[in-house]
Amino acid sequence: MEVTFKVYRKDPEKDGKPGRSNYALELAEDATVLDALLKIRDESDSTLAFRGCCGRGYCGECMMRVNGSARLACTAKVPDYTKRGPEISLDPLRNVPVIKDLVFDWDAFMWNKIKAVKPWLEPDDSPVNGEPLASEAEMRDLRKVMSCFYCGMCDEGCTVLPVDFDFLGPAALTKAYRLAFDPRNKDSREQVKIVEKPKGIWDCVHCYEADEHCPRTIEPTKRIVALRDRAFNSGITHEAVARHHASFAASVKESGWLDEGRLAVESEGLTNVKGLMKLLPTAAKALTRGKAPIPYMHSKRPDADKIKKIFEKAEQEEK
Amino acid sequence: MKYAFYPGCVSRGGCPELYPSAVKVAEKLGIELDELKSVGCTGAGVLPQNITDPINARTFAKAEQLGLPIMTICSTCTGVMAQANYRLKEDPNYREKVNKEFLADEGLEYKGTTEVKHLLWVLFEDYGIERLQSLIQRPLKGLKVSPFYGCYLRRPLKP
Numbered sequence: 175m176e177v178t179f180k181v182y183r184k185d186p187e188k189d190g191k192p193g194r195s196n197y198a199l200e201l202a203e204d205a206t207v208l209d210a211l212l213k214i215r216d217e218s219d220s221t222l223a224f225r226g227c228c229g230r231g232y233c234g235e236c237m238m239r240v241n242g243s244a245r246l247a248c249t250a251k252v253p254d255y256t257k258r259g260p261e262i263s264l265d266p267l268r269n270v271p272v273i274k275d276l277v278f279d280w281d282a283f284m285w286n287k288i289k290a291v292k293p294w295l296e297p298d299d300s301p302v303n304g305e306p307l308a309s310e311a312e313m314r315d316l317r318k319v320m321s322c323f324y325c326g327m328c329d330e331g332c333t334v335l336p337v338d339f340d341f342l343g344p345a346a347l348t349k350a351y352r353l354a355f356d357p358r359n360k361d362s363r364e365q366v367k368i369v370e371k372p373k374g375i376w377d378c379v380h381c382y383e384a385d386e387h388c389p390r391t392i393e394p395t396k397r398i399v400a401l402r403d404r405a406f407n408s409g410i411t412h413e414a415v416a417r418h419h420a421s422f423a424a425s426v427k428e429s430g431w432l433d434e435g436r437l438a439v440e441s442e443g444l445t446n447v448k449g450l451m452k453l454l455p456t457a458a459k460a461l462t463r464g465k466a467p468i469p470y471m472h473s474k475r476p477d478a479d480k481i482k483k484i485f486e487k488a489e490q491e492e493k
Numbered sequence: 494m495k496y497a498f499y500p501g502c503v504s505r506g507g508c509p510e511l512y513p514s515a516v517k518v519a520e521k522l523g524i525e526l527d528e529l530k531s532v533g534c535t536g537a538g539v540l541p542q543n544i545t546d547p548i549n550a551r552t553f554a555k556a557e558q559l560g561l562p563i564m565t566i567c568s569t570c571t572g573v574m575a576q577a578n579y580r581l582k583e584d585p586n587y588r589e590k591v592n593k594e595f596l597a598d599e600g601l602e603y604k605g606t607t608e609v610k611h612l613l614w615v616l617f618e619d620y621g622i623e624r625l626q627s628l629i630q631r632p633l634k635g636l637k638v639s640p641f642y643g644c645y646l647r648r649p650l651k652p
Binding site: 333380386418423430432434465475477478 | 534594645
């Protein structure tokens with residue numbers, strides 16, 4: 175099959191301006207995008223820079239955007255991308271500092287954030303029977319997370335990183351989960367404390383893009399949610415988050431559904447005059463448009479008592 | 494076409510135009526809505542799963558009793574319910590546990606057959622775009638559209 179690759183180019187040693195090179199290639203039917211890149215470099219343009227290593231979707235080196243979507247070049251089969259025409263565009267990830275062509279700065283993109291969550295285990299000093307133990311069930315869950323090979327697909331899919339590059343991102347938060355939930359860790363609160371700060375777990379909007387992107391089905395969003403529950407249940411929660419959560423829970427418990435007006439004021443804190451003042455312009459604007467839910471003027475759902483019963487029973491079990 | 498209608502809190506609170514406009518659209522298209530009134534909040538991804546899965550299972554069981562798929566008009570409700578439904582459908586043991594511990598008291602049981610769909614999916618998949626097109630009275634040609642349907646509408650992508 176004949177395919178034209180339109181590849182993103184940038185050379186800091188020349189003018190450093192982004193451009194594009196087109197390469198027309200004859201490829202085998204089962205060729206991958208990485209095969210194509212190697213062919214280009216070997217046969218037509220040795221100046222093209224890209225990363226690639228294992229060639230079997232294992233190491234994560236060859237992450238790039240194929241026709242706009244993040245893929246591992248070595249597992250992306252060329253025929254899957256030519257259905258709309260014989261052209262394929264290749265670009266570095268979104269929002270990454272590009273070094274040259276398809277090579278970008280992994281440290282800024284992911285490794286610095288992984289380092290920030292203290293990605294190592296400090297075992298208990300006084301283990302039972304000479305070594306720290308973990309049960310099979312606990313390890314089964316952790317092994318899934320440990321199958322992460324840091325390809326960065328989850329961070330690429332993340333919808334927060336494009337607007338806040340300092341957000342820790344799903345890859346680093348999943349790493350934090352791996353340590354916080356390891357029973358051999360002496361202080362599992364440590365990682366929770368790190369990721370509970372701004373730019374951590376509470377900045378996730380749980381859009382589930384990370385889960386949809388992860389090639390190992392590790393479900394980073396599920397891990398972030400688990401870290402949130404852990405932070406909340408062990409009292410390591412930022413007070414604004416705790417207030418928001420408590421108000422939401424109280425409203426569902428008392429009436430079966432959410433009192434939005436109440437949530438707005440109680441999240442700020444009833445004694446937080448400055449915070450409440452901040453709400454006023456929005457509240458006034460909403461009021462004039464008939465869109466302001468008045469706090470505490472909220473009707474109970476029929477069967478609210480039955481919902482409350484389920485709520486309280488589930489809460490009891492958690493403890 | 495008939496659905497168990499789950500309007501959610503926002504369509505009755507911060508976005509009050511949503512509820513009546515959805516009802517009017519449904520009326521106009523001949524979509525029957527049976528509103529679920531005695532069911533709880535989905536948890537909106539704020540409350541933990543161990544609390545909201547049973548509350549959502551109760552909602553699914555109520556719709557199942559009516560023999561109707563659920564129709565929502567809120568992206569967050571859709572996403573959270575679809576995720577909960579996925580867990581309950583995929584894992585019969587988990588469903589059994591939730592049924593036994595939380596729904597049995599009320600004589601309810603969720604068998605795992607309820608579908609959760611947003612109005613947009615109802616229009617697209619069940620009503621049909623062509624049928625909808627034939628009803629256009631005022632074409633919105635030349636209008637620049639910036640959609641915010643909410644990413645939760647597409648969760649989970651797995652079938």
